[in-house]
Amino acid sequence: MSRMLTKSDYDRLKEEYEYRNTVKRHEIAKKKMEAAAFGDRSENAEYKAAKEEYYHNNRRLGQISRLLKNSVIIEKNRNSNEVDIGSEVCLKIGEEEIFKAKLVTTLNINVEEEDTEYISVDSPFGKALYKKHVGDMFDVMLPEDRNIKDVKIISIEN
Known part of the structure; x- marks a missing residue:
């Protein structure tokens, strides 16, 4: 892998x-x-x-x-409309849940930083999120047949 x-x-x-x-x-x-x-x-x-x-x-x-x-x-892309490594994203999951996270490589996850949620670009969620744009919607199939449906990208900060 x-x-x-x-x-x-x-x-x-x-x-x-x-x-x-x-x-x-x-x-x-x-x-x-x-x-x-x-x-x-x-x-x-x-x-x-x-x-x-x-x-x-x-x-x-x-x-x-x-x-x-x-x-x-x-390579990091500085296109502000596209989710990239280091991007902080605001996601809407389903109808109401708002979720903020930062997309990082596995090496850059800082578990001691409690106020930031991280998504590894190598995870199923990270792979689905990578290179998406504001307004895009997607579904994610997680291990153990868990589905996350209707994820929408609200904003991206690079």
Whole structure:
């Protein structure tokens, strides 16, 4: 499954990959060697911590590698009539529900920012919303056969 990323997202991931694969890997190897010098590894907390950090770093390297391999770089369009990455949209769902959200790549969802709702461009809702215009109406089929019908775009702010 390909992920949509902006050029800056892609570059940021490449930078993290390079850092983890060189600097971070070297730091962890040094910690493991120093901790191993303390003796019995079965009861060596420093060695176990360094080993866990090593596994965590390798898992993250794998995640980044898959993201980079399976990503599609998209260009931001500044057309104010079109929903794009970074657009804040006001949607009317059904007859009455008004919903405001920001369309972002998966990497830019900030769960700590409580006052903003995010829609990932890779989600079914995000894919249906992407490149739509003010006044467009659409339906969204979500997982588990849940349907959201009659979604209308009220406004777009880029």
